[in-house]
Amino acid sequence: MTGSQTAANPAGLVDGFGRVHRDLRISLTDKCSLRCTYCMPEAGVPWLAKQSLLTPDEIERLVRVAAGEGVETVRLTGGEPLISPNLIEIVRRVAAIEGPSGPIGVAMTTNGIRLPEFIPGLEEAGLNRLNISIDTLDPDRFRELTRRDRLIDVLAGIEAARRSTLRPLKLNAVVMRGVNDDEIVDLVEFAIEHDAEMRFIEHMPLDIGHTWDRGEMVPREEILAALRKRFRLEPLPDRGGAPAELFEIDGGPAKVGVIASVSAPFCGSCDRLRLTADGQLRNCLFAREELDLRTALRGGASDEAIRDIFRASVSSKRAGHGIDDPGFVQPERGMNAIGG
Numbered sequence: 371m372t373g374s375q376t377a378a379n380p381a382g383l384v385d386g387f388g389r390v391h392r393d394l395r396i397s398l399t400d401k402c403s404l405r406c407t408y409c410m411p412e413a414g415v416p417w418l419a420k421q422s423l424l425t426p427d428e429i430e431r432l433v434r435v436a437a438g439e440g441v442e443t444v445r446l447t448g449g450e451p452l453i454s455p456n457l458i459e460i461v462r463r464v465a466a467i468e469g470p471s472g473p474i475g476v477a478m479t480t481n482g483i484r485l486p487e488f489i490p491g492l493e494e495a496g497l498n499r500l501n502i503s504i505d506t507l508d509p510d511r512f513r514e515l516t517r518r519d520r521l522i523d524v525l526a527g528i529e530a531a532r533r534s535t536l537r538p539l540k541l542n543a544v545v546m547r548g549v550n551d552d553e554i555v556d557l558v559e560f561a562i563e564h565d566a567e568m569r570f571i572e573h574m575p576l577d578i579g580h581t582w583d584r585g586e587m588v589p590r591e592e593i594l595a596a597l598r599k600r601f602r603l604e605p606l607p608d609r610g611g612a613p614a615e616l617f618e619i620d621g622g623p624a625k626v627g628v629i630a631s632v633s634a635p636f637c638g639s640c641d642r643l644r645l646t647a648d649g650q651l652r653n654c655l656f657a658r659e660e661l662d663l664r665t666a667l668r669g670g671a672s673d674e675a676i677r678d679i680f681r682a683s684v685s686s687k688r689a690g691h692g693i694d695d696p697g698f699v700q701p702e703r704g705m706n707a708i709g710g
């Protein structure tokens with residue numbers, strides 16, 4: 371470890387639009403146990419070099435500096451974070467870091483495969499909450515969508531999460547036209563049965579092949595219309611910087627969320643930064659520039675120098691993702707190497 375502890379920055383990481391960044395998403399690996407068609411090719415991709423991946427020491431140090439800059443929550447993602455050999459240790463170290471308003475909150479987004487064996491260790495290490503991705507309840511459709519016959523393992527993961535102390539428990543589904551848009555109601559009922567909150571995500575242009583087609587995306591309005599055929603929905607106020615717009619179902623307590631990044635962007639209240647598994651800082655999911663924290667770390671940079679990289683990233687953040695801009699260019703990096 372080099373450099374001394376930096377003084378806390380009460381102002382926090384504020385960008386040119388006044389957005390205060392409190393949430394750091396950390397991709398632990400670009401590898402995954404599934405091959406979702408909207409993410410990567412069946413054969414996978416050339417994985418990031420092992421020696422380029424951040425170590426637990428490096429991740430802990432970056433989160434400590436970020437906490438000094440006002441970051442309050444960390445979400446661990448991938449690829450698939452359960453594949454990362456250091457997952458439990460990273461959760462333990464991050465959960466022990468004091469943030470501006472108490473211990474850093476630690477969440478994780480996973481595809482749920484192998485979750486039953488990890489949950490006791492994750493709970494003990496200090497994980498607070500879980501999001502589990504499930505796009506379909508149909509085994510054949512699951513096999514087509516993910517190129518793996520693992521629905522039964524995902525369901526076992528969700529069941530193990532239901533029995534755990536990790537709350538709130540959220541289930542995420544990417545809705546695609548003619549693929550799983552006929553399961554919207556079924557997925558909500560499944561989530562309610564598992565004491566979880568279902569969230570529907572609009573399909574975004576983040577696939578490795580750059581084959582995204584707006585026509586395949588099912589927009590917010592259609593998702594809500596499908597839900598309203600079965601449920602009474604009451605919008606819930608104050609989403610703050612949260613991506614999901616929440617609705618109470620049939621008078622509650624069950625809720626459902628819609629993450630309408632494309633048709634109803636929420637960039638105006640974005641509070642997120644992203645750290646890739648190979649130590650690149652991204653100020654937006656759709657950023658095309660990255661700042662290299664790994665080289666700085668391994669080059670002996672002080673905490674102040676690391677802090678300044680966080681500040682530089684935030685100060686260069688655009689107003690939004692720009693998907694509707696004529697000049698929009700999809701990021702080079704695929705979703706598997708950015709993280710949710």
Ligand code: SF4
Pocket residue numbers: 631635636637638640641642653654655656689690691
């Ligand atoms: S697209 Fe970028 S700016 Fe918009 S909410 Fe997502 S991360 Fe934030």
